Every structure is written in C-alpha cells, then in structure tokens.
Amino acid sequence: METIIQSLKAEREKPFCAYLYDLPKLRQHVSQLLATMPPPCQLFYAIKANSDATLLKTLAPLVHGFEVASLGEIEKVRAVDKNIAILFGGPGKTREEMEGAIHHRVQLLHVESLHELQLLNHIAGQKGVVVTILLRVNLRDAVPNAKLKMAGVPTQFGIDESDIHAAIALANQLPNIKLAGFHFHAMSNNCDARTHAEFVEHCFGKADKWGTEWDIDITYVNVGGGVGINYKDIENQFDWADLMARLEKTLAKYQGSNWNVLFECGRFITSSSGYYAAEILDIKKNHGHHFCVIRGGSHHFRLPAAWKQSHPFTIVPIENWPYPFVRQEVSGALVTVAGELCTPNDILARDIRVPKMRVGDILLFSYAGAYAWSISHHDFLSHPHPEHLYIEEDSILGEEKAAGTNIWALHDSINLV
Ligand SMILES: *Cc1c(COP(=O)(O)O)cnc(C)c1O
Numbered sequence: 102m103e104t105i106i107q108s109l110k111a112e113r114e115k116p117f118c119a120y121l122y123d124l125p126k127l128r129q130h131v132s133q134l135l136a137t138m139p140p141p142c143q144l145f146y147a148i149k150a151n152s153d154a155t156l157l158k159t160l161a162p163l164v165h166g167f168e169v170a171s172l173g174e175i176e177k178v179r180a181v182d183k184n185i186a187i188l189f190g191g192p193g194k195t196r197e198e199m200e201g202a203i204h205h206r207v208q209l210l211h212v213e214s215l216h217e218l219q220l221l222n223h224i225a226g227q228k229g230v231v232v233t234i235l236l237r238v239n240l241r242d243a244v245p246n247a248k249l250k251m252a253g254v255p256t257q258f259g260i261d262e263s264d265i266h267a268a269i270a271l272a273n274q275l276p277n278i279k280l281a282g283f284h285f286h287a288m289s290n291n292c293d294a295r296t297h298a299e300f301v302e303h304c305f306g307k308a309d310k311w312g313t314e315w316d317i318d319i320t321y322v323n324v325g326g327g328v329g330i331n332y333k334d335i336e337n338q339f340d341w342a343d344l345m346a347r348l349e350k351t352l353a354k355y356q357g358s359n360w361n362v363l364f365e366c367g368r369f370i371t372s373s374s375g376y377y378a379a380e381i382l383d384i385k386k387n388h389g390h391h392f393c394v395i396r397g398g399s400h401h402f403r404l405p406a407a408w409k410q411s412h413p414f415t416i417v418p419i420e421n422w423p424y425p426f427v428r429q430e431v432s433g434a435l436v437t438v439a440g441e442l443c444t445p446n447d448i449l450a451r452d453i454r455v456p457k458m459r460v461g462d463i464l465l466f467s468y469a470g471a472y473a474w475s476i477s478h479h480d481f482l483s484h485p486h487p488e489h490l491y492i493e494e495d496s497i498l499g500e501e502k503a504a505g506t507n508i509w510a511l512h513d514s515i516n517l518v
Contacts, residue, residue: 105492106378106417108464116380116396117463119488120474124159127374127470134370140354142362145188147326148174150367150471151375154498156490157181160370166208167367168326172201178401179205188323188365190237190284192257194267199224208320211237211284213259218271218278226279232277235284235323236260236268243303245296245325247288248408259284262307269315278318282360283308286325292369294340296329298347301362305355312358322360328369330381330468332405335413339369357446368471375470377402377487378417380463381443384429391451395464398440398447401487402469403477411450414438417463430459438464442482 103119110117119477135144143165148157152174157167158181166186167178175198178187189202190211198511199221202210212234214216225232237259244253250256260268285304291297301324306328331338364401379397386392399405405412436455442449449466479486489500 102374102465103415103417105497106465107419109378109490109497110419110463111421113309116382118379118397118401118485119342119377119397119490120401120469121376121378121490121492122153122156122470123374123376125492126153127156127159127371128163130373131160131370133162134341135163138344138364139345139349141352141360142348142364144370145363145365146370147365147367148178149303151371151473152177153473153474153489154181155498156371156470158278159184164370168367169453172198173202175201177209177213177509178495188363190286194221196220196224200228203228203230208233208280209323210234211273211323212268213237215260215264215268215271218268218275222277224276230277231279232271233279233281234358235273235321236267236280236285237264237284238307238389239398240285240287240307244287245291245293245300247292247329248290248405250288252285255262258286265294267311267319267492269311273315279486282317282321282323283311283320285327286323286365286506288325288327291327291333292329294343298344298351300324301344301348302351305351307362309358310448314458319358319366320362321363323363326368327362327368328364328366330368332370332410332412332468335468341369358507371472372468372471374375374475375468377466377469377473378463379466380419381458381460384431384436384458384460391434392421392433392439392443393436393458394439394466395449397484397487398442398443398449399480400440400442400447400481400484402449402466402473404472405449406446407472411453413467413468414450414453414464414466416455417465418459418462419463422461424457428459428461430457431455440485441488481511 145166145168147168148163161182168188170191186208188209189207240254241262304324308322337440379395381393383394389413435452438450491498
C-alpha cells in the first residue's frame with residue numbers, strides 16, 4: 102500500500118487525500134469467512150457500515166445477501182443487484198418503507214414493535230400479499246459488553262423480551278404476516294469470540310423455547326452482526342475461527358432444527374480492506390504538545406472522533422519537497438493528529454509516539470473501510486472531498502469507472518455509529 106500511495110502522490114500536485122479500497126483483499130477476506138461457516142449459516146452484509154456501490158458490487162456475488170435499514174439502502178442494493186436477498190430491519194419503519202420493501206421483494210422484514218406488526222399487516226393486506234417476518238427481540242440479559250449495546254439495556258431497538266409472547270400471539274392472528282423466526286442483533290464491536298459464541302447460544306436457546314411453546318415453524322434465527330475490530334491492537338483481531346468452532350458445537354445441540362442461522366455483519370466485512378490516506382499539511386508545537394494537521398479529518402473519517410479513540414496509522418514517507426525553505430518535522434515525540442476543521446474535536450489520534458514525521462508525508466489509516474466515510478459530516482467547512490480509489494489486481498480505478506456512476510459519493514449518510 103505504501104508504494105501505491107507514493108506513486109499516486111507522484112501523479113498529483115494537490116495535498117493527497119483519499120479513501121482506498123483493496124478489492125482483492127475484500128474478496129479474499131469474505132471468502133475466508135464463508136469457507137469456515139458451518140452449513141446452516143448464511144452471511145449477510147449490513148450495508149450501513151459502508152454502502153459504497155463498488156463495494157456492494159464486489160460483495161454481491163459472494164455473500165448470501167444484504168441487510169438494510171431504510172428504503173434508501175434498499176434502493177442502493179437494487180441499483181447494483183436486482184435479485185440479491187435483502188433483510189430489512191431498523192426502528193421506526195414508515196409506511197413508504199414497508200411499501201418499498203414489498204415492491205423491491207425484500208426477503209425478510211425484521212419487525213421491531215407491535216405497532217409495526219399491525220402497520221405491516223395492514224399494508225400487506227392492501228397489496229394482497231403475505232410478508233415473511235422475524236420478530237426483533239431486545240433481550241433482557243446475556244449481551245456481551247461490546248462498544249455499543251442495542252439490546253440487553255433500555256434502547257429503542259426491538260421488542261422487549263418480556264413482550265415477546267404478546268408479539269407472537271399477535272403475529273399468529275394477523276392474516277398477512279408469516280412469522281418465520283427471531284432476530285437478535287444486540288451489539289456493535291464485540292472483539293471477543295468466546296462471549297460472542299455464548300451470545301449466539303443464548304439466542305438459540307430463546308428461539309428454541311419460543312418455537313416449542315408456540316409451535317412456530319422456525320426457518321431463520323438471525324444472530325445479527327457486531328463482530329468487532331480491535332482498533333487499539335490491530336495485530337490482535339477477533340478470532341473468527343474460534344467463533345465458528347464454538348458455533349459448530351452449539352449447532353450440534355440443535356441438530357433436529359431446520360434453522361438457517363443468519364449473520365448480518367457490517368464492520369467485520371469491510372473494515373480491513375479500507376484505508377484512509379491524508380497528507381500532513383503542518384506540524385507545530387502548542388502548549389508543549391506536538392500537533393500535526395492533515396488534509397482531511399473527521400469530516401471524512403469520523404470514527405475516531407465519534408468514539409474518542411486513536412485510530413491506528415503508519416507514515417508513508419514522501420521524499421519530494423518542492424519548497425526552498427526548511428521542511429518541518431518531528432522525531433521520536435508524542436504527536437496528536439488533527440484534521441483541518443475549526444474545532445478541537447477534529448482529532449484522529451492523540452499522543453502517539455512517532456519515529457519521524459514531516460510536512461508532506463502521508464498518514465495511512467488502516468481499518469477504515471467501515472463506519473468511516475459513511476458516518477462523516479462531509480460538507481462541514483466545505484473542504485474538498487477525498488478521492489475514492491479502488492485497487493484491483495492490476496489497476497486502480499476512480500469511483501466513476503469502478504461503479505459506473507458516482508452518485509453515492511454525494512450521498513451523505515447520517516448513521517452515527
Ligand atoms: C448495524 C447493524 C448491523 C451490523 O453491525 P456491525 O456491528 O457493523 O456488524 C447488523 N444488524 C443490524 C440490525 C444493525 O443495525
């Protein structure tokens with residue numbers, strides 16, 4: 102990646118700033134995940150992590166489908182693939198979204214409340230169709246201590262576990278609803294395979310119990326996403342093989358069941374193949390602390406500021422120095438990496454010891470393929486957007502060539518993950 106960036110910089114005069122996606126790496130990573138999943142399991146990509154059209158096109162032939170949370174996301178998926186399976190969840194679905202979901206032939210709707218159940222039945226009745234749903238459960242306990250919790254604590258997500266019997270009873274009565282199982286997405290960025298496996302086992306236990314009590318023909322148990330990235334120690338990542346080995350044992354206990362076990366991962370799928378590269382514009386010392394200011398910042402890459410954590414980076418040396426005056430540099434010191442916005446919150450990494458860093462060198466942030474560009478406030482301060490570049494085996498494509506269209510680059514997502 103370092104030499105790619107050096108040669109890209111050599112072709113450009115303006116300060117360098119780009120997202121780079123390594124598509125062969127993405128394909129290889131996803132193929133590896135799929136190869137280790139036991140047979141009843143299916144892998145969906147939760148596109149809110151990164152809904153870039155080129156990434157969706159790259160993933161579509163590999164994954165079992167996409168998970169979406171809005172009509173806009175349904176349309177993004179349908180723009181790249183007319184037939185791929187779609188799971189549609191998220192709180193507060195509107196009538197328009199439900200109609201859109203039926204129109205776009207969504208495979209499963211994840212219903213998050215009793216009101217949604219009634220509304221969906223009403224709309225499906227008007228259209229003369231039966232909609233297959235999973236009930237999204239907000240579990241009362243057993244949710245691992247991940248970075249963000251959507252369940253196991255009071256949140257706007259899902260149906261309180263204590264109301265689940267009322268929801269099943271209602272679903273059974275509604276003529277245009279077919280209940281096909283349960284959905285349990287409960288957390289984000291869990292880095293521990295063992296607690297993740299325990300969570301999945303807990304979900305299986307609940308689904309099995311409710312299935313038996315209510316004589317439901319369960320086709321799907323969706324255990325959600327939430328598999329994490331260890332941004333603090335990038336050499337030490339989530340042990341997917343361990344999760345799969347534990348899952349295999351748990352599945353053996355439910356051998357009689359005909360469940361499809363659905364995973365809908367976002368971060369874990371695209372994070373590692375995305376990079377954010379930004380040139381150093383200035384280096385200074387204020388109140389005894391070193392700062393480097395980059396071309397770019399949290400308006401492109403909001404994740405570190407959102408979580409108030411330092412994001413891992415390396416320094417790509419750029420030897421060319423076009424000016425007659427001395428190049429500012431810092432060596433062996435603690436440096437805080439700031440963006441170009443006029444707010445002290447625009448920090449990407451704080452007090453990181455760097456070997457040598459010069460104005461004009463490029464910082465390369467790894468694990469920037471998920472919840473990065475898609476959650477950022479792109480137009481705050483009206484600086485230029487970064488380039489979006491897609492690395493293939495033998496070429497690097499700009500966004501227009503890669504996607505056949507660049508409309509997604511202009512689409513601001515406001516998911517604040
Ligand atoms: C965000 C989300 C996901 C994906 O979460 P990751 O932490 O990126 O794996 C999956 N399912 C639902 C319902 C979500 O809201």
